Amino acid sequence: MTDHKPTCSPLPPHLRQLESESIGIIREVAAEFRNPVMLYSIGKDSGVMLHLALKAFYPAKPPFPLLHIDTRWKFRAMIEHRDRIAERYGVRLLVHTNPDGLARGINPISSGSQLHTQVMKTEALKQALDQWQFDAAFGGARRDEEKSRAKERIFSFRSAGHVWDPRNQRPELWNLYNTRINQGETIRVFPLSNWTELDIWQYTRAEDIPVVPLYFAAARPVLERDGQLIMRDDERMPLKPGEREQVRMVRFRSLGCYPLSAAIESRAETLDDIIAEMLATRTSERSGRLIDSDEAASMEKKKRDGYF
Amino acid sequence: MTAISDTGAAERNGLLRFLTCGSVDDGKSTLIGRLLYDTQLVLEDQLAALERDSRKHGTTGEDLDLALLVDGLQAEREQGITIDVAYRFFATPRRSFIVADTPGHEQYTRNMATGASNSQAAVILVDARKGVLTQTRRHSYICALLGIKHVVLAVNKIDLVEFSGERFHQIVADYLGFAAPLKFSSVASIPLSARFGDNVIRRSEHMGWYDGPTLIEQLESLEAGEELQGKPLRFPVQWVNRPNLDFRGFAGTVASGVVRPGDRVVVAASGRESAVQRIVTADGDLPEARAGDAVTLTLRDEVDVARGDVLAHADARPEVVDQFAAEVLWMIEEPMLPGRSYLMRIGTRYVPARVTSLKHKTDVNTLEHIAAKTLGLNEIGLCNLSTASPVVLDPYTENRATGAFVLIDRFTNATAGAGMIRFGLRRATNIHRQALLIDKAARTRLNGHRPAVLWFTGLSGSGKSTVANIVERELHALGVHTYMLDGDNVRHGLNRDLGFTDADRVENIRRVGEVARLFVDSGAIVLCSFISPFRAERRMVRELLEAGEFIEVFLDTPLDECKRRDPKGLYARALEGKIKNFTGIDSPYEPPEHAEVVLTPSPLGPQEEAQRVLEALRERQIIA
Ligand SMILES: Nc1nc2c(ncn2[C@@H]2O[C@H](COP(=O)(O)OP(=O)(O)OP(=O)(O)O)[C@@H](O)[C@H]2O)c(=O)[nH]1
Numbered sequence: 001m002t003d004h005k006p007t008c009s010p011l012p013p014h015l016r017q018l019e020s021e022s023i024g025i026i027r028e029v030a031a032e033f034r035n036p037v038m039l040y041s042i043g044k045d046s047g048v049m050l051h052l053a054l055k056a057f058y059p060a061k062p063p064f065p066l067l068h069i070d071t072r073w074k075f076r077a078m079i080e081h082r083d084r085i086a087e088r089y090g091v092r093l094l095v096h097t098n099p100d101g102l103a104r105g106i107n108p109i110s111s112g113s114q115l116h117t118q119v120m121k122t123e124a125l126k127q128a129l130d131q132w133q134f135d136a137a138f139g140g141a142r143r144d145e146e147k148s149r150a151k152e153r154i155f156s157f158r159s160a161g162h163v164w165d166p167r168n169q170r171p172e173l174w175n176l177y178n179t180r181i182n183q184g185e186t187i188r189v190f191p192l193s194n195w196t197e198l199d200i201w202q203y204t205r206a207e208d209i210p211v212v213p214l215y216f217a218a219a220r221p222v223l224e225r226d227g228q229l230i231m232r233d234d235e236r237m238p239l240k241p242g243e244r245e246q247v248r249m250v251r252f253r254s255l256g257c258y259p260l261s262a263a264i265e266s267r268a269e270t271l272d273d274i275i276a277e278m279l280a281t282r283t284s285e286r287s288g289r290l291i292d293s294d295e296a297a298s299m300e301k302k303k304r305d306g307y308f
Numbered sequence: 309m310t311a312i313s314d315t316g317a318a319e320r321n322g323l324l325r326f327l328t329c330g331s332v333d334d335g336k337s338t339l340i341g342r343l344l345y346d347t348q349l350v351l352e353d354q355l356a357a358l359e360r361d362s363r364k365h366g367t368t369g370e371d372l373d374l375a376l377l378v379d380g381l382q383a384e385r386e387q388g389i390t391i392d393v394a395y396r397f398f399a400t401p402r403r404s405f406i407v408a409d410t411p412g413h414e415q416y417t418r419n420m421a422t423g424a425s426n427s428q429a430a431v432i433l434v435d436a437r438k439g440v441l442t443q444t445r446r447h448s449y450i451c452a453l454l455g456i457k458h459v460v461l462a463v464n465k466i467d468l469v470e471f472s473g474e475r476f477h478q479i480v481a482d483y484l485g486f487a488a489p490l491k492f493s494s495v496a497s498i499p500l501s502a503r504f505g506d507n508v509i510r511r512s513e514h515m516g517w518y519d520g521p522t523l524i525e526q527l528e529s530l531e532a533g534e535e536l537q538g539k540p541l542r543f544p545v546q547w548v549n550r551p552n553l554d555f556r557g558f559a560g561t562v563a564s565g566v567v568r569p570g571d572r573v574v575v576a577a578s579g580r581e582s583a584v585q586r587i588v589t590a591d592g593d594l595p596e597a598r599a600g601d602a603v604t605l606t607l608r609d610e611v612d613v614a615r616g617d618v619l620a621h622a623d624a625r626p627e628v629v630d631q632f633a634a635e636v637l638w639m640i641e642e643p644m645l646p647g648r649s650y651l652m653r654i655g656t657r658y659v660p661a662r663v664t665s666l667k668h669k670t671d672v673n674t675l676e677h678i679a680a681k682t683l684g685l686n687e688i689g690l691c692n693l694s695t696a697s698p699v700v701l702d703p704y705t706e707n708r709a710t711g712a713f714v715l716i717d718r719f720t721n722a723t724a725g726a727g728m729i730r731f732g733l734r735r736a737t738n739i740h741r742q743a744l745l746i747d748k749a750a751r752t753r754l755n756g757h758r759p760a761v762l763w764f765t766g767l768s769g770s771g772k773s774t775v776a777n778i779v780e781r782e783l784h785a786l787g788v789h790t791y792m793l794d795g796d797n798v799r800h801g802l803n804r805d806l807g808f809t810d811a812d813r814v815e816n817i818r819r820v821g822e823v824a825r826l827f828v829d830s831g832a833i834v835l836c837s838f839i840s841p842f843r844a845e846r847r848m849v850r851e852l853l854e855a856g857e858f859i860e861v862f863l864d865t866p867l868d869e870c871k872r873r874d875p876k877g878l879y880a881r882a883l884e885g886k887i888k889n890f891t892g893i894d895s896p897y898e899p900p901e902h903a904e905v906v907l908t909p910s911p912l913g914p915q916e917e918a919q920r921v922l923e924a925l926r927e928r929q930i931i932a
């Protein structure tokens with residue numbers, strides 16, 4: 001990332017514009033908040049966000065830590081990638097798991113995706129923010145991901161208790177972000193708001209940003225459940241009667257808890273292939289996320305509760 | 309139409325940011341849904357969801373309701389209106405677009421302004437059946453104020469007026485009549501149907517009489533390049549980067565102009581000069597940085613530069629002023645009160661600011677100027693503002709990056725107003741204060757005590773004047789220079805022209821604050837007894853003074869006790885409705901949150917309370 005030579009081909013103008021906008025946002029947070037943190041979910045968006053943070057403060061390191069909310073159900077390859085990245089770039093990495101959820105044995109399989117997400121992601125995140133007293137948290141969400149995200153500000157205010165009130169957001173004019181908060185209130189900041197999925201991949205390629213290998217197609221054992229391809233990453237996920245694993249060429253468009261992240265059949269083994277595939281695809285990246293179809297308007301509801 | 313290619317959505321005409329605006333239900337969201345749908349950006353799973361949604365919330369019978377692609381909040385879908393701005397992205401082989409879909413509802417005007425502030429062009433919709441409405445005019449005016457130069461007048465729902473050319477031309481003539489004074493560089497008028505797609509991407513088969521461009525052709529060909537690169541250099545410093553003793557860089561985004569190593573630059577506010585040494589980025593040093601680039605500059609000399617400073621070329625400097633005139637759009641329920649202190653954000657800086665006068669507000673229907681005392685929600689007016697310290701700025705029409713600001717409510721932190729600077733009123737550099745030989749410090753040495761303001765606040769009848777009088781008598785006996793400013797006395801002289809409206813109360817306290825400051829400068833301890841019901845004004849006086857000079861004494865006497873005492877019979881009259889705006893009865897009192905001294909009625913009487921005030925002065929070593 002920052003320890004490499006200048007990139008050979010210059011960025012296309014619109015990526016350069018997006019890059020500068022995001023760097024400006026990241027610096028703004030460092031300058032105005034007492035104790036910011038960057039949510040690091042290990043996915044492609046987090047990778048780009050971290051890369052931008054490293055650029056923003058070069059030659060210094062980013063003046064904030066990374067935080068990973070570990071549900072304990074992430075793909076093993078994700079955790080390996082996370083630890084490798086933290087070491088390679090010498091950034092401070094905090095990891096938090098909801099201890100109550102662990103004690104209650106909450107898991108995505110028998111508890112259901114909704115409860116699992118609520119307890120192990122949303123609640124866990126709030127615990128971590130409270131525990132370390134963070135007053136601003138970066139998230140890698142993009143407006144093109146989902147309808148309610150398209151409505152969110154770049155600096156998104158949360159009242160004490162982490163509540164988002166989508167009907168009463170602060171107007172956000174020009175780039176004059178209102179960073180003022182009172183005790184107990186926090187701000188979620190989305191530096192990638194104006195990026196699209198295609199921008200993320202093109203930028204990842206142009207800047208040679210490392211990503212989890214699961215994004216690339218490979219022969220992997222998967223099983224079919226409710227019409228989706230699921231990769232059993234460990235023994236905790238029992239096979240249902242009649243299910244069996246089959247090796248197929250698959251990759252993931254979006255990474256999360258393995259029982260909740262569906263694979264797609266693909267031959268895209270390089271970044272070029274991924275980009276070509278994206279241009280031809282007729283489904284959205286969230287179609288493989290099982291947690292979004294839980295209920296209508298589910299993303300907005302989760303976000304009001306404090307989900308990122 | 310294949311929308312996107314790998315090289316990034318056709319860079320040929322660059323990125324265009326535009327918004328859709330206009331009155332409620334004119335079809336803004338439907339139009340954006342149509343643009344997404346016809347550029348094939350609606351994917352299969354999203355289309356399936358849209359079909360489900362349309363059956364549940366749709367307003368279009370059996371058909372797909374394209375607005376539901378954009379109206380993403382639950383409340384919006386249920387009510388069939390847009391509440392907040394949505395940002396969507398789409399591309400054609402010729403250009404990529406970021407579009408802000410804004411609400412038509414007057415109540416949500418601030419969200420429309422949010423969308424407009426970053427747009428280069430506006431598509432203003434009009435319902436062909438209804439013609440130009442108040443909101444059409446309001447939005448056009450806001451677009452013009454925010455500096456949008458290119459407008460597309462989309463006469464929508466043309467299908468509902470039998471594709472009538474006559475109706476179209478009538479609306480266009482109407483609109484152009486209104487918009488002429490707004491001085492847009494281009495207004496293109498297009499008849500279309502968002503619902504059925506006529507003249508959006510696909511040329512209509514029903515309007516042989518129209519031979520102008522379709523909406524997408526118009527948007528693709530707009531020459532709306534930001535001219536910020538051609539303007540003088542403005543570099544607001546965002547962050548001082550100091551990883552070690554050998555490196556001191558100033559990180560920020562070039563707001564306008566171009567900067568190169570070797571350029572002579574000045575810190576605008578202080579006038580200190582230096583030269584740019586390097587333009588540092590993680591990808592290596594750059595030979596130049598242009599408007600929009602986020603970089604880190606190092607300078608040749610050790611000059612004092614901090615976040616909030618602006619670097620400029622020595623031969624093209626911005627204005628440095630502490631008073632200026634600006635158009636302000638008000639965005640919160642609580643009205644803007646001249647005299648009240650707000651936090652102003654301009655560039656990378658926050659500074660306390662007050663509106664010193666409201667010259668007029670503008671009627672959005674007629675663009676006429678109307679005299680006014682305050683600005684309400686969604687109103688727009690021309691104001692004079694003054695800042696606590698000089699700020700660096702340019703007129704908004706000359707430079708959008710350094711001519712814009714927002715005002716923030718100091719208690720709720722709500723973004724209360726958006727401002728566009730017209731011109732600076734008084735050069736801060738021209739105010740040569742009379743150089744003084746004897747100053748406050750000298751007077752303090754002579755007096756043997758430090759100056760301060762004792763600010764007694766509380767309800768009428770809470771005992772402010774009684775306690776203040778005892779304190780003054782005691783201080784006088786100790787040989788302390790004192791002066792008393794009392795609400796009733798001041799209102800007979802200095803403030804005789806003021807009444808009891810919120811705006812007048814603010815001005816009352818402002819004047820008292822300034823007078824108190826002069827007495828503090830003379831070395832005295834000033835005792836001020838004012839109901840002063842609003843936190844904002846008490847804070848304003850606090851900020852006029854140096855740290856530690858303002859001592860807020862809150863007489864925390866319950867309302868019932870004050871009513872019982874009623875020394876001047878005022879409560880009785882207020883309760884009969886004979887006095888209006890009486891604090892505690894029909895006008896609010898905001899108790900202090902961090903008063904230095906809080907006095908609850910003492911069984912030992914006011915003498916005891918006065919002693920507590922004197923102790924507070926001793927603790928702070930204001931008196932011995
Ligand atoms: N017949 C016809 N109906 C239309 C057309 N465009 C929009 N409509 C209908 O007008 C209604 C309002 O459309 P919206 O797109 O929600 O209007 P809007 O301007 O976004 O409304 P707000 O955002 O709430 O101000 C819907 O029922 C649309 O289907 C059109 O060209 N022809």
Ligand SMILES: [Mg+2]
Pocket residue numbers: 336337338375379389390409410411412
């Ligand atoms: Mg709408």
